[in-house]
Amino acid sequence: MFKEEYALMQTASPAPNTPATATAPMADVKMSARQVRVHYGDNEALHGIDVDIRRNEVLALIGPSGCGKSTFLRCLNRMNDSIEGCRVSGSVTLDGVDVYDPALDVVQIRARVGMVFQKPNPFPKSIYDNVCYGPRIHGLTRNRTELDEVVETSLRRAGLWEEVKDRLAAPGTGLSGGQQQRLCIARAIAVSPEVILMDEPCSALDPIATAHIEELIDELRRNYTIVIVTHNMQQAARVSRRTAFFHLGNLVETGDTETIFTNPGDQRTQDYITGRFG
Amino acid sequence: MSFSLTLGVLLLLSAAGYWVGRSRAANLVARGSGRLHSLPSYHGFYVALWAGIPAFVLLLAWGVAGDRIVEALVLAGLPDAQTATLTNSERALLLAQIRNEAAGIGFGTPEPFVAAAAERLVELRSFSAWIVSAALIAGALAALAWALRRLAPDLRTRNGVERTLRLAMALCSALAILTTLGIVLSLIFEALRFFARYSPLDFLFGLQWSPQTAIREDQVGSSGAFGALPVVWGTLFISLIAMLVAVPVGLMSAVYLAEYATPRVRSWVKPVLEILAGIPTVVYGFFAILTIAPLVREAGVTLGLSVAANSALAAGLVMGLMLIPFVSSLSDDVINAVPQSLRDGAAGLGATRSETVRQVVLPAALPGIVGAVLLALSRAIGETMIVVMAAGLAANLTVNPFEAVTTVTVQIVSNLTGDTEFDSAKTLSAFALGLLLFCVTLCLNVIALGIVKRYREIYD
Ligand SMILES: Nc1ncnc2c1ncn2[C@@H]1O[C@H](COP(=O)(O)OP(=O)(O)OP(=O)(O)O)[C@@H](O)[C@H]1O
Ligand SMILES: [Mg+2]
Numbered sequence: 003m004f005k006e007e008y009a010l011m012q013t014a015s016p017a018p019n020t021p022a023t024a025t026a027p028m029a030d031v032k033m034s035a036r037q038v039r040v041h042y043g044d045n046e047a048l049h050g051i052d053v054d055i056r057r058n059e060v061l062a063l064i065g066p067s068g069c070g071k072s073t074f075l076r077c078l079n080r081m082n083d084s085i086e087g088c089r090v091s092g093s094v095t096l097d098g099v100d101v102y103d104p105a106l107d108v109v110q111i112r113a114r115v116g117m118v119f120q121k122p123n124p125f126p127k128s129i130y131d132n133v134c135y136g137p138r139i140h141g142l143t144r145n146r147t148e149l150d151e152v153v154e155t156s157l158r159r160a161g162l163w164e165e166v167k168d169r170l171a172a173p174g175t176g177l178s179g180g181q182q183q184r185l186c187i188a189r190a191i192a193v194s195p196e197v198i199l200m201d202e203p204c205s206a207l208d209p210i211a212t213a214h215i216e217e218l219i220d221e222l223r224r225n226y227t228i229v230i231v232t233h234n235m236q237q238a239a240r241v242s243r244r245t246a247f248f249h250l251g252n253l254v255e256t257g258d259t260e261t262i263f264t265n266p267g268d269q270r271t272q273d274y275i276t277g278r279f280g
Numbered sequence: 281m282s283f284s285l286t287l288g289v290l291l292l293l294s295a296a297g298y299w300v301g302r303s304r305a306a307n308l309v310a311r312g313s314g315r316l317h318s319l320p321s322y323h324g325f326y327v328a329l330w331a332g333i334p335a336f337v338l339l340l341a342w343g344v345a346g347d348r349i350v351e352a353l354v355l356a357g358l359p360d361a362q363t364a365t366l367t368n369s370e371r372a373l374l375l376a377q378i379r380n381e382a383a384g385i386g387f388g389t390p391e392p393f394v395a396a397a398a399e400r401l402v403e404l405r406s407f408s409a410w411i412v413s414a415a416l417i418a419g420a421l422a423a424l425a426w427a428l429r430r431l432a433p434d435l436r437t438r439n440g441v442e443r444t445l446r447l448a449m450a451l452c453s454a455l456a457i458l459t460t461l462g463i464v465l466s467l468i469f470e471a472l473r474f475f476a477r478y479s480p481l482d483f484l485f486g487l488q489w490s491p492q493t494a495i496r497e498d499q500v501g502s503s504g505a506f507g508a509l510p511v512v513w514g515t516l517f518i519s520l521i522a523m524l525v526a527v528p529v530g531l532m533s534a535v536y537l538a539e540y541a542t543p544r545v546r547s548w549v550k551p552v553l554e555i556l557a558g559i560p561t562v563v564y565g566f567f568a569i570l571t572i573a574p575l576v577r578e579a580g581v582t583l584g585l586s587v588a589a590n591s592a593l594a595a596g597l598v599m600g601l602m603l604i605p606f607v608s609s610l611s612d613d614v615i616n617a618v619p620q621s622l623r624d625g626a627a628g629l630g631a632t633r634s635e636t637v638r639q640v641v642l643p644a645a646l647p648g649i650v651g652a653v654l655l656a657l658s659r660a661i662g663e664t665m666i667v668v669m670a671a672g673l674a675a676n677l678t679v680n681p682f683e684a685v686t687t688v689t690v691q692i693v694s695n696l697t698g699d700t701e702f703d704s705a706k707t708l709s710a711f712a713l714g715l716l717l718f719c720v721t722l723c724l725n726v727i728a729l730g731i732v733k734r735y736r737e738i739y740d
Binding site for chain 2: 079081084086108109110111112113116117118119121123124125126127135136139140186189190193
């Protein structure tokens, strides 16, 4: 019965990713988490997560509210560092290098692993300054021409260029919600990250803006590795190649999106996907 | 019957009205005459308000005007031979004499007609008090009964009570506004009297301030010049020094508190800063005289400069210290109001803490910070005690911080204290200075509040 549903979910979307045929070779792993546990004070929010994120694939994280999806996402670029009382144990590697190595600079990690948040959060600066903020602080460009180029390519990639090219000096906060979110995506890709983390990037947007962003994610997949948290099953089905299902701080199962949606291995996954709880 | 006793009885009546009204309303329901429009307690309040408020207002009116009426009656009752020829001030003197006699603190043996009038005054007073109290209490009872009779299930008592409460609150805020208005008017009035003697243009743009006027013809240095510029300059100069201290230090400590400090540190530092804000300015004045001024003098001497005892620098520094908690606590609020999502956004792009603060948080908070600084400036300009103690009296138009300058507030204080006639130009000039000060701080406050408000609108 899931087969038809899955087919239905796919209709309004870009072409589905071809399912992985066999287990990917090790070289394809971009990031991997091993036994990741997260404590907020005395409360353990994640109980040992193991997952591999493969190069140039879209991994969707789904699961009921409060199960730890955002927490896990924030582990991947150490955004948990600044949260009071939050401790992370286990290992997270990026291209085989431990992200939590004290010798490593968190600034570099975040330049390589970018993030897009649930609520669009453009800086109260011009559209241009929003996009060039990252390149500026990392010194990625040598002169104004290069900077202009980076801003234009990033905005083009984010599908926003045509709408804002005549008002780059206008404040970013003056855009519509969907435009703001695409601006935030442009801001993230302007740093040329290798991985982009997205935490419910469409939850504040209407269906049309959502469709925009989904197309964009499909586009970005070619150059970036993407991890996306979503509450929208159809969205997970449309944009992701693999899906990980979280429940109460555990990773229940990970697999090809089609498999998870049509033939889940765990009763909890099946219950969640068919909407029996959530 | 005394004022307070009547008031007590009225309160009791009111309370009784509440209970009776409430239980009457509850009975209405119990007897099954339909659902009440308002809750029983509103019916109670309705009766209580009717019983209490009109009588209370009348009582207040009597408290204000009653004595005058009685005294007028007494004066009118005096034999014509005694009052016909009196001028107004003589009449007031006579009245005072009668009053003192009535209170038993008369001086010497009074003339017989005064003694008679005093007796009559005492009689009339107690008689009128009885009459008024009795009338008010009877009126209150009548109002109570009337309100009780009106109680019915569909009587909209809730709306009535709400309206009364709203009116009461509006009256309270009107009081604040009226007070402000009164202050401004009295300032303007006295300032006008000053400007009748001294040209406003000379006052605003004159370069010479020496308010001493000659008592004798042959005195020296007694021109009585009222050019306010040197005084205004002194205020601005000291305020500028204060802001140079308060703004950087206050802002940095706000940033530290809001962005870097752990909750533990914050829970210690914030109260300490607030204590600093609570120290009376007189104490800052001591500090300026006893500690900072000698330090400044020594520093100046080491540099080979001559330093006045009341240097502008010492007063400005201490005033700056006083303003640090003011600036830091306002800026702290503003910085905390910058949404966390902006910080996350910058951190997610790989910005360090200080880059985030400098490039994202502070620009976002800037309008609010400017507002805070302007508010601090208006406090610096209006600050009195520190400068009275630590700044000089001589009006100098100088930019040397080691020299003494005087400020608007210092001149107001020094011109109003001591033995001076009340309508000399020197005394009146204080009011003109006060008006000037009021206008300047008012403008600053309006600008600052406008900026802060616009800032709020962006993020709320
Ligand atoms: N800053 C924090 N301090 C303390 N506990 C936290 C914090 N953030 C999250 N938690 C706890 O960690 C658990 C996982 O939260 P998380 O935000 O990761 O859930 P989520 O899966 O993203 O939920 P949602 O779908 O609602 O966003 C929850 O139980 C939550 O209460
Ligand atoms: Mg979440």
